[in-house]
Every structure is written in structure tokens, then in C-alpha cells.
Amino acid sequence: MxxxxxxxxxxxxxxxxxxxxxxxxxxxxxxxxxxxxxxxxxxxxxxxxxxxxxxxxxxxxxxxxxxxxxxxxxxxxxxxxxxxxxxxxxxxxxYPEVPGQAALLARSLEPLLRPDVLSAALAVAPATGSAPARDAFAALLARGDFRPDPAGLLFAGNGRQAIAGALAALVPPGGRLGVEALTYPLVKSVAARLGSTLVPLAGDAYGLHPDAVREAHRSAPLHAVYLQPTLHNPLGVTMAAGRRAELAGTLRALDLWAVEDAVWSFLLDDGRQAGLPPLAALAPERTLLVDSLSKRLAPGLTTGLVLAPPAYADRVAAALRSGGWTAGGFALNATVRWLLDGVVTTVxxxxxxxxxxxxxxxxxxxxxxxxxxxxxxxxxxxxxxxxxxxxxxxxxxxxxxxxxxxxxxxxxxxxxxxxxxxxxxxxxxxxxxxxxxxxxxxxxxxxxxxxxxxxxxxxx
The missing domain is CATH 3.90.1150.10 (Aspartate Aminotransferase, domain 1)
Incomplete structure (x- = not known):
């Protein structure tokens, strides 16, 4: 050592x-x-x-x-x-937990524990999951006019692994990753392991400022930007619709990728979410959206996901496989059941x-x-x-x-x-x-x- x-x-x-x-x-x-x-x-x-x-x-x-x-x-x-x-x-x-949550999850799992069903659920899951999983998670991500293409969905063991896979697909060793000046701590450790250089980007009361992205990119090209537009952790800021549109235009103008972390966005009610399209809706060809069920449900049995442009999905899938970050078969099957049974909505x-x-x-x-x-x-x-x-x-x-x-x-x-x-x-x-x-x-x-x-x- x-x-x-x-x-x-x-x-x-x-x-x-x-x-x-x-x-x-x-x-x-x-x-x-x-x-x-x-x-x-x-x-x-x-x-x-x-x-x-x-x-x-x-x-x-x-x-x-x-x-x-x-x-x-x-x-x-x-x-x-x-x-x-x-x-x-x-x-x-x-990690929030509400009364009755465990009982709801348990009841929904009962059919999965039949030996014939369990045998199939314990099989290795590919990064692309299954057609039912892609359809179920595409419905979960839909909001307002945003309807994600299930063909672009990939699955990780949890949200952290989804972030790692997305960053590994976009930022080469030694590459520059723009992040908000105050950011999710895990991103710092993931970037260190991947050999990426973090570039702090300024924001204001409305979130990450596009001028900061442009200035950093002029100084030395960025490979990607990681950000949390909705319920930013730790600041609690939710980016307004106009700022999102401006940022999407900046990504296109600079030919720059974004990793959009939406892990806390589920806490906004449907009315607020409908008026705040994700970057993945505004610049789908330049955005990898990452999310998971760890906060919605529980951290111990969860599934992370990456929504990629279908033409880029193979590259992200390769990154998830090489990092050992793909979802477990049982967890993926369990979360699909919780989605389809309405348990996720209730919780x-x-x-x-x-x-x-x-x-x-x-x-x-x-x-x-x-x-x-x-x-x-x-x-x-x-x-x-x-x-x-x-x-x-x-x-x-x-x-x-x-x-x-x-x-x-x-x-x-x-x-x-x-x-x-x-x-x-x-x-x-x-x-x-x-x-x-x-x-x-x-x-x-x-x-x-x-x-x-x-x-x-x-x-x-």
C-alpha cells in the first residue's frame, strides 16, 4: 500500500x-x-x-x-x-420513509416470490432491462408534454451508479466536467475515480447560469455539465422554465452534453412539474437524464436509470457494463411491480x-x-x-x-x-x-x- x-x-x-x-x-x-x-x-x-x-x-x-x-x-x-x-x-x-411503506412494498412483492416467477426474476438483467421495465419507467418520467422514448432507457443498480455510468460515457480521463459550485458530494468522488477535472460554475437564485457555462467552455472546452435543475441539493433551488430553455440553447450552441439529475424532482406536485420541462425534453439530443427510486421508495432495494438519446444508448450501456453498474434482476423486477401496482404513486x-x-x-x-x-x-x-x-x-x-x-x-x-x-x-x-x-x-x-x-x- x-x-x-x-x-x-x-x-x-x-x-x-x-x-x-x-x-x-x-x-x-x-x-x-x-x-x-x-x-x-x-x-x-x-x-x-x-x-x-x-x-x-x-x-x-x-x-x-x-x-x-x-x-x-x-x-x-x-x-x-x-x-x-x-x-x-x-x-x-x-432517505425518507413513511408509515405503512414496508407493508405496501411487501404485499406487492408476494407474487414475485412464487418459485417459478422468482427463478426468472433472479436472472442477470442487461443494461437495457426489459420491455416492461422500459415502458414502466418511461411512464414514471413522463410529465406535461414530455414523453420519453423507452428505447433510450438504461438501468443501473441505483442513482449513484447511474450518475457514474453517465459521466463515464461522456467525460474521458482528464476531461473537464462543469458542475454547480455547490453540488452533490458523490459527484466529486465519482469524478476523482474517473480522473475527471471538476470545474465550478456559478449560479444565482434561478439556478446554474448559462453565462457561467459559456465562460468556462471558452477558457478550456468542457466535455459535459452535471446539474440538478429541480430541488437542487443542497440549495433547494428549482430552475425556472425560461432559464431551462436558455440553458438548453447554450448546450446546443456549444455542442455540449448535460447530465441532468432528477432524483428529487418527484417531490414537486404534478402542477409544478408540468410547467417545468426537464432539459431532456428541451435538448434531448444533448442530455442524459438520471434518476432512481431510492428516495421515492428505499435505498436498500432500488433501481437507477439513465435516459439517453436512442442513438447514444449503446455507449452509455457499455459504460454501465464496464463499471459493473447495471441493475440486479430481482431489484429491477421488484421496482417494475411497484410501479405497475400503483405502490410508487401511493408512497x-x-x-x-x-x-x-x-x-x-x-x-x-x-x-x-x-x-x-x-x-x-x-x-x-x-x-x-x-x-x-x-x-x-x-x-x-x-x-x-x-x-x-x-x-x-x-x-x-x-x-x-x-x-x-x-x-x-x-x-x-x-x-x-x-x-x-x-x-x-x-x-x-x-x-x-x-x-x-x-x-x-x-x-x-
């Missing part, structure tokens, strides 16, 4: 054992290099590796900090400050109501703060009050048994890239995971922390 990875393993072990806790600041890279008797360049690789593993976050000019964990078994949280409340509250994870409607109720809790407890959120979404972007730094706030929240995600996790170039702007002093608050009473407790506690001074949060 390379030296830098061995050293990164040592730091990771310290984090896992609690010797380094969420919010702790690591030594500056040069000091770290001297302590470990390694070159500065090796220290930089250690810090990049820790960030890649999701163990640390960094802000230009401010340092590198241990972050709260995002995945099971959960963040290394302190016991809640309230002795009557023993529940730790994770506002990083964002989606329940999640829309649930998200609206959780947003109401957010507005109640964070009233008066600078919070940006769509009333239909399961997350919010919180610009912290003056005096607070994101990592200091993260550490204070962790001491109360609450995990949130700092802005640096979403920022492109915030790990020390030349010319990169510092990550904003903001956090994303994910609303989906906890029970509503735990969510109310957590939001109230975070509001109390934010109203105080940072020095008040430091333990004696």
Missing part, C-alpha cells in the same frame, strides 16, 4: 476510535508533514484521501476538520444535552405530504434565520449567523447529539484548489430521517445554539 494511504489509515483509525472527534481541526499540512517525516506533497495526498473517504472537510484559509459520519452505523455523536432525551438525531442522512404522495409537514416544522423553529428551502423538499440550506463558522457550528451540534452537513462537503474546489473561493458559512439540514418529535427537538436545539455565541458552545 502506498505510504500516503497507510498514513491516512492511521488518521482514520484515530477518528473511528474517538481520539479525533467531529469538529476537531487537523494540523496544517506542512506541520503534519514534519510530524510524520513525509514530504509536503505526500501530506497533501493524505488530506485528499481523508476527504475522499468522507472523514474530513476543508475550507480555504481555515483548515481541515473532522466531520460527522454520513453512513451507518451513524455519526460519532455525543449524548444529547437534555438528559431526558437519549436519541441522537441525524440530520445528514436523507410518493405520502412523502410529499410528509416533506411539507417537516418543512412547516423547519419554518417554525428556524424563523428569523437565513434559511433557504423549497416547501416541497426534504432539506434546507442554512446560512449561519454572523460569528459562526460552519465547522464550529457542526462541533457544537455534535455535542448535543445532532449531525448536520457543513457547506464544504458540497463545495467544489474547497479543499485548497488554486483560486477556489472559501466554502460559505452554511450547513445543510436534512429533514427526512428522524421521527417528527426528534426533528422538532433537533431544530429547536440548533436554533438555540445559533442564537448564542460560538464561545458559549465550547465545553469547560
Amino acid at each position: 502506498e505510504d500516503y494511504r497507510r498514513i491516512a489509515d492511521t488518521v482514520a483509525a484515530d477518528i473511528a476510535a474517538g481520539r479525533l472527534r467531529p469538529g476537531d481541526r487537523l494540523a496544517p499540512q506542512r506541520a503534519f508533514a514534519r510530524v510524520h517525516r513525509i514530504a509536503d506533497s505526500t501530506a497533501a495526498r493524505v488530506y485528499r484521501e481523508l476527504a475522499r473517504r468522507g472523514l474530513t472537510v476543508g475550507e480555504v484559509g481555515r483548515g481541515t476538520y473532522v466531520r460527522a459520519a454520513q453512513h451507518a452505523p451513524g455519526p460519532a455523536l455525543a449524548e444529547p444535552a437534555d438528559p431526558a432525551r437519549r436519541t441522537r438525531v441525524n440530520l445528514e442522512l436523507n 410518493v404522495e405520502a412523502k410529499r405530504r410528509d416533506a411539507a409537514a417537516r418543512q412547516a416544522l423547519l419554518r417554525e423553529h428556524l424563523d428569523g434565520f437565513r434559511v433557504r428551502a423549497d416547501p416541497a423538499s426534504y432539506f434546507a440550506w442554512w446560512e449561519l449567523p454572523e460569528g459562526w463558522r460552519a465547522e464550529t457550528f457542526l462541533a457544537a451540534a455534535v455535542r448535543h447529539g445532532i449531525a448536520v452537513t457543513p457547506a464544504a462537503a458540497f463545495a467544489v474546489g474547497a479543499e485548497g484548489a488554486h483560486g477556489a473561493a472559501p466554502a460559505p458559512n452554511a450547513v445543510r439540514v436534512a429533514l427526512a430521517a428522524p421521527a417528527t418529535d426528534d426533528l422538532a427537538y433537533a431544530l429547536g436545539t440548533l436554533a438555540a445554539i445559533a442564537r448564542g455565541a460560538p464561545e458559549d458552545s465550547v465545553p469547560d
